[in-house]
Amino acid sequence: MEPPKAFIQTYGCQMNEHDTYRMMGVLAAEGYAMTNTPEGASLIVLNTCSVRHNPENKVYSFLGATRGLKKENPELIVAVAGCVAQQEGENILKREKGVDIVFGPDNLFELPEMISAVRRGERVLRTKWQPHERRVQNFIPEEWVEQGHVEGCKAYISITKGCDNFCTFCVVPYTRGREVSRESENILREARDLVSKGAKEIWLLGQNVNSYRVGSFGFAELLDGLSKVSGLPRVRFTSPHPNDWNNDLSDLMAERPSICNQLHLPFQSGSDRLLAEMNRGHTIEEYLEKIEYMRAINPRLELSSDLIVGFPGETEEDFADTLRVLEEVRFAQLYPFKYSPRPKTKAMNMEDDVPREVKEDRLAHVIALQRRIHEEDIQRYVGTEEEILIGGAHPKVRHTMNGRTDGFRPVSVVSDELEIGDFARVRITGAKGHWLYAERIDREESAPVATTALGAEQ
Ligand code: SF4
Missing domain, CATH: 3.30.750.200 (Transcription Regulator spoIIAA)
Incomplete structure (x- = not known):
């Protein structure tokens, strides 16, 4: 018998993408196979974002489109997850009769229980926060720490969740809750496991990633630890807040080849x-x-x-x-x-x-x-040499692979030999839009690399 299929539609940021990968793991353990289209799925999950107004509108229009699928298959389970679910809660169940489950970011690992409840004929609302008094929480349950997902050669690790900054325009403290950090050993264990599954680039995630702190162990110490994980050549993180950025972090980034030379530092306004x-x-x-x-x-x-x-x-x-x-x-x-x-x-x-x-x-x-x-x-890149990490094949051009510099510039290179997860030395031959175009160069020809060290183990 074919396994039941699950389709997840994801809106929003990397944190939501990460939650989707976690849901995929939970659903796989329940016997679901993932599918790329909602048609034919037994379970549809909309993982939503409410940071801007538009993604929220998209959620309701997508839910409208699932009504027809539910008519064709009354057994279909429709779930709404993420920030809109946390924010709107019961309103979604009232407004969309075809929705069976509404759950918040803190309830992701309860998905199997929620599915069972729907099978018993219930409609489920779970938006309860885990207790916030504890500023340190291993919010990825122990049994799931080593069940993370590697997409191509990239993986996400969530190191904090929530935010205490309360920027006056931002909904995150209300949809993701107050800030908590994970124990460093819990994070490092996940990183080592992801590397063993083929991750070459790990992104540390947090709404305010650099305010990570467990006692005297802060973001700099964590970054230092990750930069020494054996077999992990690239570490990135997002999003830091300027208030929690300091010169020590800048020094560490400049010093460690495996901490990529890329920083997303929101300034929001010049006034x-x-x-x-x-x-x-x-x-x-x-x-x-x-x-x-x-x-x-x-x-x-x-x-x-x-x-x-x-x-x-x-x-x-x-x-x-x-x-x-x-x-x-x-x-x-x-x-x-x-x-x-x-x-x-x-x-x-x-x-x-x-x-x-x-x-x-x-x-x-x-x-x-x-x-x-x-x-x-x-x-200024044209004519320079770069080292890129190959992330995938060009979707339209044959014999061409796409990769990123450690500064996160996208690069297309003609090659039949390169595979996902390979590093390549390239010479940039052109630039158009956001893309750099390159030819592969032999290692013997290339100048010494001053950027990312391959397989750096320090
Ligand atoms: S720091 Fe970022 S996530 Fe936190 S409230 Fe401000 S904008 Fe929102």
Whole structure:
């Protein structure tokens, strides 16, 4: 008999992707096989995100589309997980009669029980937090620590969950709860297991990843430990907060070949007045000083950021301050968003007074400026040599593989020999959009590598 099929639709950030991989593990243990289409599935899970308004709308439109599938197969189980589930809870069950389960991020490992309850004819709501008083919690249960998923050669490890910062625009503290950190040995055990399953690149995840702390053991100590894991050549992490970033972390990054030269450090706005309104806890000067230091000691560092346009009260002057930061820092990658009020947040009580057209104009301006900066900067790669980690085949072009530099630049290289998880020395021959194009070069020809060490074991 064929195993029952499960389909998971994931919206949002890497944390949600990670939760999806964890759900896949839980469902595989229950005998489910994963499928890439909702048609024919016995279980559909929507793993949702509510950080922006759009993904939330997508959830309801997807749920509308599952009604037909449920008509065809009344046994089909539909579950809504993630931040929208946590936030909306019972409202989803009331609004969508075809939904059987609504569960929050803290209830993921209870999925088998919830499925059994549906089979007994119940509709299930589980959005209860694990107790928050404990600031240290091994929130991946012991029996699941070594059941992590490697996708290609990449894997995620969640090291903290939740956030205590309460930025006034952000829904995360309400949908993911207060911040807790995992014991370092629990994390390192997961890392060693993922490496044994073929992981070459591990991403440490946390809503405020660098505020990780268990007693006197902080993010720097954890990063130091991971950079020494045998057989793990690349470590990345996201997202750090500027307040918890310090020069010691910059020094460690510059020093350790296996800690990738990539940093996503959100600045959100160039205006000190708005940064205070957002409760970011730093000035733009403090942010820029940290960047200046890390660039001075680590010129290969690639930076990216999030920013919000049209936050309540944003004037032309505030917006000009934001543009100045873009010109000064010249980010490799930028994720700009139009402000939209999110439920329960403090900014929800502020007047959303920047007209929609102004937000759109400002967003278009930011995108155009960033495109110009990017086009100018990416050309400096042409003619250089890079070491890339191959992540997969080019989806459209035959005999071509795609990889990433340690700064996270995407590179396409013509090759019939390279496989996922291989490292390759390449010479960049062209650049278009966000992509670099390269030819493989023999190791004998190449200059000594000053970047990521292959299979670094320190
Ligand atoms: S630090 Fe990040 S996750 Fe935490 S409240 Fe602020 S924006 Fe949200």
